[in-house]
Amino acid sequence: MLSLRIATRFLRTGRGQSLLIIAGIAVGIAVQIFVGTLIMSLQATLLETTIGNASHVTLQNVDEKKPIRYSPALQRGLASDRRVRLIVPDRVLSVIFSKGTDSAPISVVGALPRDINAIYKMEKHLVAGRMVSDPQDVILGKSFATKYRLSVGDPVLVVLPGGSQQKLKLVGLFDVGTSAVNDRIGFTTPVFPRQALGLGPDEYTDIQTQLTDPFASTRVIADWATLEAFSGVKYKDWQVESSQLLVGLQGQSSSSYMIQVFVLVAVALGIASTLAISAVQKTRQIGILKAMGMTDATAGAVFLWEAGILGVFGTGLGFVFGLGLLRLFALGPITFTIVLDPAFVGGSCAIGIVVSLLSAIIPSRQTSRIDPIEVIQGG
């Protein structure tokens, strides 16, 4: 292909200029991949920390004083919704921990051990002992246990809302990294809270759910609200509860997009201006080629090829630079996990090449205006 042949020759003869523009594209794409991945990873970690171990949509009785009934219809309604990935019916009981002269309020969450594991990843966070299995078993935060000098195997005395006392057995200690959970929540089986609260076998204080897409929660609630099986149910939407976090994340995303857009605009302007200069530099050659019968389209294609080649090499180099920067950054003391999203990286590379090609539009049009007569007579 003649236009490709001429393009590569033009690029090779102007090697310095070509390398500079490749470096320019590479820096742009590297920054794009680096900043984008960093912000996405940060957000993913932040989201996981915030809602990874929490309910996305919590179902309660519309009358908060009454328990919610986990009826077969409701079970079917939840189980058949493919957007729901986890359902944890639980019974939460507020008690006062008591030891000698010490006392502290704690919430005891009663649920099936597998459900506790699924939502709180408790097996991962367990630092001593084992998970609950018997009705009187309880696990507490390690910091709470340390504060009140409790060890695995010790009895745990709690005062129920009615004033009666109940003796539980400490079978494990956990550390989820959040003092709000470590210091104030204990986990047990559903049996003890059920008895303490006087609930029926299908009655719970709330039903926690996690969705495959947490950001679909509002839509999911709207859908459930129309169903008969969900009548008398009140919902807690994590997006409403964590609205400030969402505003923060959106702000972060916006600033990330701004940076990425400006980087791409800078890349586009860089390539376009260099190609425009190149088109001016090669006016004589293009004019001669057109005098010899080269069509405007082929002449324009020369600069399209140039842009494509510069784009591919620049983007390829930028990809390597970007990954290198991320690797370097990961060596430092960072508190979040960098996760490379292949779709984002691939998209960034594709955008780099497309932007490069678009940058060739102006120089390509310039060539169609080149008049061979002016070139020939100009000498």
Add this chain to the structure above:
Amino acid sequence: MADDLLVAEGLSKVYFDVIPTPALTDVSFSLASGEFASVIGRSGSGKSTLLNLVGLLDTPTSGSLHLNGRDTAGLDRVARARMRNTFVGFVFQFHHLLPEFSVIENVCMPALIRGEAWNAELRQRARVTLDMLDLGEVAEKNANETSGGQRQRVAIARALMNRPQLVLADEPTGNLDTENSALVYELFRKVNLEWGTAFLIVTHDPTIAQQADRILEISDGRLQRDVAVPGVSAAADEQARS
């Protein structure tokens, strides 16, 4: 008329810059296949304008131009480009070689534009042309590494690469010394006689002009004289044979 490669009828060109400026007015002439003609006239008389029109680099304001029996009036830009590529070969005052390419690549360029592949057969054809112009030794050199005379001969080789039926030369010896000018004329004649290629040469050089079979004189944009030069062709033929 049947043999006419080129038929111009009432060809006029007016440039509309600030005020309308006529560059060529009502020029009619024809050129037969294998004819060797020169166009003379003062600077600014309209010679180059005529060549640009005939070479389809420019379009006339009025009049008609038939090339190889085909009316060029209805041709779009792409068709005109194709015709420039296959039917016409250009030689300019300046060599206009592409400095990014070697001599042989420059020579092959019209064939590559025509869509031919860069292969051994094409290079061989280019070498034949280069050898004919005594340029075999510089074929692989960069176009910038050759002398002025060689560059103009490379430009001639390039013009001949697609074996055009008509070569249009605009002051082809304008930048050459006497020796190289004579060489260029000899080459033109050789190609004219051996391949039957028609030549239309715009020149200030009276020696070249007088050696053509026919002289067209342009003055103030009008064709003032169109005369045959008796005996030139026969003498050239004899010279070529000797």
